[in-house]
Amino acid sequence: MKDLGVKNENDSLVDENGVSDARVYEVGYLLVPTLGEENVPAIYGNLKELVSSFGGEMISDEMPKMIDLAYTMEKVTANVRSKFNTAYFGWVKFYIDSQKVLELKKKLALDANIIRFLIVKTVKENTIAAKRFVHRDTFKKRTPVMKEGAENEEVVPINKEEIDKEIDAMVAV
Amino acid sequence: MKQDYFSANNIKHIDYKDIEILSKFINPNGKILSHKKTGVTAKNQRQLSGAIKNARFMGLLPFVAK
Numbered sequence: 001m002k003d004l005g006v007k008n009e010n011d012s013l014v015d016e017n018g019v020s021d022a023r024v025y026e027v028g029y030l031l032v033p034t035l036g037e038e039n040v041p042a043i044y045g046n047l048k049e050l051v052s053s054f055g056g057e058m059i060s061d062e063m064p065k066m067i068d069l070a071y072t073m074e075k076v077t078a079n080v081r082s083k084f085n086t087a088y089f090g091w092v093k094f095y096i097d098s099q100k101v102l103e104l105k106k107k108l109a110l111d112a113n114i115i116r117f118l119i120v121k122t123v124k125e126n127t128i129a130a131k132r133f134v135h136r137d138t139f140k141k142r143t144p145v146m147k148e149g150a151e152n153e154e155v156v157p158i159n160k161e162e163i164d165k166e167i168d169a170m171v172a173v
Numbered sequence: 174m175k176q177d178y179f180s181a182n183n184i185k186h187i188d189y190k191d192i193e194i195l196s197k198f199i200n201p202n203g204k205i206l207s208h209k210k211t212g213v214t215a216k217n218q219r220q221l222s223g224a225i226k227n228a229r230f231m232g233l234l235p236f237v238a239k
Contacts, residue, residue, distance in 0.1 A: 028190065028231055069232035087232065091190065118231055120189070127188035 022095045024059065024124050027051070027108070029117040030073070031064050031088035040064050040088055043113055048092060054104050056094040059124055064090030075115050087115055093122065179217045187220040189227035195234060199225065203238035 031043060044064055052058070067089045074083055096104070101119060108117050178197070179187065189195070198206050198213075198221055205225050208218045228234040 030232065067233070070229070070235040071232060071237075073232060089231065089233070116231065118189075118227055120227065122188075123186050125186070127186045128191050 021098045022057075023098055023101075024093065024122050025056075025096055025101055026091055026093045026120050026122045027104075027117055028089070028091040028120070029064075029108070030069075030084075030115040031090070031113050032075075032082075032115055033066065033084060033086045033088065035088065035113060037066075044090060047090075050107060051092060051094055051096070051104065054096060054100040056096040056100070056104075059093040059095065060126070061092040062090055064088035073115055077112050084115055093124075176212060177214045177217060178211070179213060179221075187217065187224045189224040189231065190233065191224075192228060192233050195221070195225050195228055199234065201238060203235040 027047075029047070031040065035043065041063070048058065048061065065088060066086060068086055069084060072083050072085055073087070074081055076082075105119060108114060178184075178194075184194075187194075198211055200206060205222050208215070211218065211221070213221060225234060229236050
């Protein structure tokens with residue numbers, strides 16, 4: 001499995017005592033698609049319990065959703081190699097001690113329902129950007145395009161005259 | 174893209190789950206666009222490439238497309 005990504009050093013949470021070394025971590029995971037829709041919430045609940053059993057304090061999470069994988073993944077469980085093209089993708093964000101997260105990683109690696117998981121250091125705030133910024137930009141770009149189109153239509157009759165002249169010139173030759 | 178996309182949209186942390194944004198910075202073959210083409214600051218380009226690589230690992234983006 002992938003090593004812990006070192007990203008935001010400044011987000012560590014040290015208590016007044018200076019003892020606690022809690023940080024914000026996020027675990028993204030892929031669950032096997034053979035589970036079935038009805039079993040997903042149970043496994044999602046177990047995962048959250050596992051995190052809190054290590055002293056993790058939940059910040060936010062998302063229910064695992066069925067996604068199409070960008071490429072085929074393989075996982076060997078009990079000497080059987082299985083291939084996956086779809087999976088349930090979910091994530092949990094929490095505060096946890098930086099020592100405990102290594103134990104959590106070992107636990108997750110043993111879970112047969114998880115195809116892959118990724119632990120990253122992150123920030124407390126919501127990191128998925130609001131989409132409206134993108135839309136505003138595209139709107140601004142679209143309006144001048146419309147005006148150019150209107151201008152082109154006015155130009156068309158002039159072009160026709162020019163074309164007629166050119167044809168006349170061709171015929172004369 | 175001449176200006177830094179991330180500072181223009183006030184994005185401080187580039188998230189590997191945000192495929193809509195990340196897919197703007199990969200070419201049709203799935204390769205990460207160069208710093209020269211993206212116009213992103215050096216710091217954000219490093220974060221961006223890390224986020225794309227994490228997204229690839231989780232099967233959200235392709236390693237190789239086509």
